[in-house]
Amino acid sequence: MLRRILYWSAHYLLIALYVLFALFPLFWLIKVALTPNDLLYSEGIRLWPSRIGLEHFRFVLTNSEFPLFFRNSVIVSCSTALIVSLLSSVCGYGLSRFNFRGKPLLLALMLITQMFPLVMLVAPMFRLLAPLGLTNTLTGLVIVYCAFNAPFATFLMQSFFDAIPKELEEAAMVDGATRFGAFRRIVLPLTLPGIAATAGFVFTAAWSELLFALMLNSSSRASTFPVGLLSFVSKFSVDFGQMMAAGVLALIPACLFFLLIQRYLVRGLTAGAVKG
Amino acid sequence: MEVSAAGRQLVRAAQPYLYTAPVLILIATVMLVPLSVGLSYAFQDIQLLDPFSGGFVGFDHFRELSADRSFRAALLNTLVWTGSSVALQFIFGLILALLLNREFPGRRLVQALVFLPWAVPTFLVGLDWAWLFNPVVGPLPGWLLALKLTHDSNNLLADPSTALIGPIVAAVWWGIPFFAITSLAALQSIPKDLYEAAAIDGAGVFKQFRSITLPLLAPTIAITILLRTVWIANFADLIVVMTNGGPADSTQTVASYIFTTAFRRLDFGYASAIAAVLLGLLCLYALAILNLRRLFVQRQA
Numbered sequence: 001m002l003r004r005i006l007y008w009s010a011h012y013l014l015i016a017l018y019v020l021f022a023l024f025p026l027f028w029l030i031k032v033a034l035t036p037n038d039l040l041y042s043e044g045i046r047l048w049p050s051r052i053g054l055e056h057f058r059f060v061l062t063n064s065e066f067p068l069f070f071r072n073s074v075i076v077s078c079s080t081a082l083i084v085s086l087l088s089s090v091c092g093y094g095l096s097r098f099n100f101r102g103k104p105l106l107l108a109l110m111l112i113t114q115m116f117p118l119v120m121l122v123a124p125m126f127r128l129l130a131p132l133g134l135t136n137t138l139t140g141l142v143i144v145y146c147a148f149n150a151p152f153a154t155f156l157m158q159s160f161f162d163a164i165p166k167e168l169e170e171a172a173m174v175d176g177a178t179r180f181g182a183f184r185r186i187v188l189p190l191t192l193p194g195i196a197a198t199a200g201f202v203f204t205a206a207w208s209e210l211l212f213a214l215m216l217n218s219s220s221r222a223s224t225f226p227v228g229l230l231s232f233v234s235k236f237s238v239d240f241g242q243m244m245a246a247g248v249l250a251l252i253p254a255c256l257f258f259l260l261i262q263r264y265l266v267r268g269l270t271a272g273a274v275k276g
Numbered sequence: 277m278e279v280s281a282a283g284r285q286l287v288r289a290a291q292p293y294l295y296t297a298p299v300l301i302l303i304a305t306v307m308l309v310p311l312s313v314g315l316s317y318a319f320q321d322i323q324l325l326d327p328f329s330g331g332f333v334g335f336d337h338f339r340e341l342s343a344d345r346s347f348r349a350a351l352l353n354t355l356v357w358t359g360s361s362v363a364l365q366f367i368f369g370l371i372l373a374l375l376l377n378r379e380f381p382g383r384r385l386v387q388a389l390v391f392l393p394w395a396v397p398t399f400l401v402g403l404d405w406a407w408l409f410n411p412v413v414g415p416l417p418g419w420l421l422a423l424k425l426t427h428d429s430n431n432l433l434a435d436p437s438t439a440l441i442g443p444i445v446a447a448v449w450w451g452i453p454f455f456a457i458t459s460l461a462a463l464q465s466i467p468k469d470l471y472e473a474a475a476i477d478g479a480g481v482f483k484q485f486r487s488i489t490l491p492l493l494a495p496t497i498a499i500t501i502l503l504r505t506v507w508i509a510n511f512a513d514l515i516v517v518m519t520n521g522g523p524a525d526s527t528q529t530v531a532s533y534i535f536t537t538a539f540r541r542l543d544f545g546y547a548s549a550i551a552a553v554l555l556g557l558l559c560l561y562a563l564a565i566l567n568l569r570r571l572f573v574q575r576q577a
Contacts, residue, residue, distance in 0.1 A: 014371070014375055015375055018390050019389050022389060022390045023392070025405065025408060044414070045413065045414065045415050045418055047415070087299050090299075093295055094291075095296060098291065100293065106300060109300075109304070109308065110299075110303065113307045113311075114507070116311065116510065116558070117510040119531070120548055123544045124309075125306075146306075147306030147307050148307070150299050151303060204394065208397030210398075210399050226397055229400070244403075247403070251397075251400070254395040255395050258395035265391075266387075
């Protein structure tokens with residue numbers, strides 16, 4: 001009995017430490033965003049300032065281009081998550097169900113895309129997209145992000161399909177369904193948690209990408225919010241309060257989305273995890 | 277009838293390619309073509325602001341690279357940065373997964389909260405931790421001093437001997453959830469009756485962990501660690517945001533060195549040469565891990 005009590009108190013203590021460690025930096029972000037400018041440095045290391053205000057948030061929402069950046073980010077991340085989930089489901093299913101010539105080559109190519117610093121692609125990518133009129137557009141960014149995220153998403157989806165017995169769609173095909181019909185109506189609905197997990201990974205990756213958003217778009221019309229955050233550094237001589245307020249606002253959709261899908265993450269991954 | 281049978285056979289043979297073609301076309305045009313172009317830059321003189329650049333220079337960049345002191349220092353830093361970030365993320369992630377693998381009241385809420393750092397954009401992570409380490413606006417220097425872990429309350433990011441600790445701590449904070457999620461998923465797919473059988477045979481908690489959990493987790497963990505190591509070795513955001521490679525190049529990794537060479541010195545040729553070397557090294561590493569894993573799985577079977 002004593003051992004049990006000891007075990008669970010240690011368990012809860014560790015859990016509490018983890019929660020504290022995870023949340024404290026987020027708390028600090030919010031604290032800085034709420035601190036008025038005159039107290040930013042004088043009360044910099046206090047856990048909570050003597051006075052708080054929403055002025056940074058008000059400024060960011062009304063006087064800056066941030067709402068535009070925010071809208072751009074939502075469009076880019078949602079489209080990327082949608083397209084990648086769709087393409088990687090189809091490709092992952094193909095890899096899971098068929099053995100075909102060129103499959104090892106395809107897998108090797110997909111692995112290679114995970115192996116090099118993406119910085120290397122900036123200059124060639126710019127040369128490729130500029131003649132097509134895809135620089136300074138959201139479409140260009142969506143295409144690039146789709147390609148970056150497709151390989152990992154495909155690996156993930158393949159492991160989910162591996163966990164679903166083949167007999168399911170074979171039975172449907174005996175009953176006269178085409179393979180694609182069986183895939184769409186029977187297999188796909190079963191992998192919905194997995195698709196949610198994939199969409200979540202892709203959404204957060206696209207939401208926080210900075211390098212290509214910065215290099216491919218020179219006009220603020222097509223900037224996403226990470227680029228917008230950097231603009232607080234140059235344009236407003238580093239207004240940290242506003243920058244953190246913008247940062248907090250930018251966190252909201254990512255966190256909401258993540259809280260919605262995080263339970264599918266584990267459940268979805270469990271299915272295909274120990275496949276060897 | 278004959279024709280439609282042949283047609284059907286053709287469709288069946290083409291099927292695998294129809295499913296995989298969209299992704300293949302996407303990554304081939306948007307990643308592999310630019311990658312080959314990028315690799316070819318390694319043998320050219322490409323400087324954005326120099327109109328006379330552009331000629332082929334053969335292996336000149338690689339010769340220059342072999343004598344480049346900054347590159348060698350960056351290589352060492354990459355080892356430290358990648359090794360310690362991955363190891364710490366993995367250990368703390370695995371402990372967290374083990375804690376979350378047991379049912380307790382409030383588990384769902386705790387899980388949502390501790391996974392939250394993963395949703396924070398990486399450059400915001402960098403900014404946030406740079407603030408936390410700053411003695412004027414962050415609490416950490418004071419706390420470290422109070423715990424007698426440091427002798428003064430200076431910014432550890434400003435001291436060449438400690439600066440790399442900053443980005444590593446930030447990377448660990450951000451990366452623990454990834455390892456926790458994948459380990460937890462792997463843990464939950466281990467059949468429960470294995471543990472029951474072991475408990476009946478009188479195996480204690482640690483014995484169970486060593487002889488059931490670890491061996492069954494190892495194949496998944498190997499792949500996760502492989503992918504993460506490669507990813508973190510290539511990951512420059514946190515370092516660029518927090519220290520920009522400084523002070524005095526003390527936190528420059530190969531990835532951040534590529535970034536500085538390309539965007540501060542605008543020398544894309546040399547940057548591509550460094551990237552090509554890094555790609556080669558990481559491919560060797562991946563081959564080593566995959567072979568180790570194969571050996572391990574064979575020995576178990």
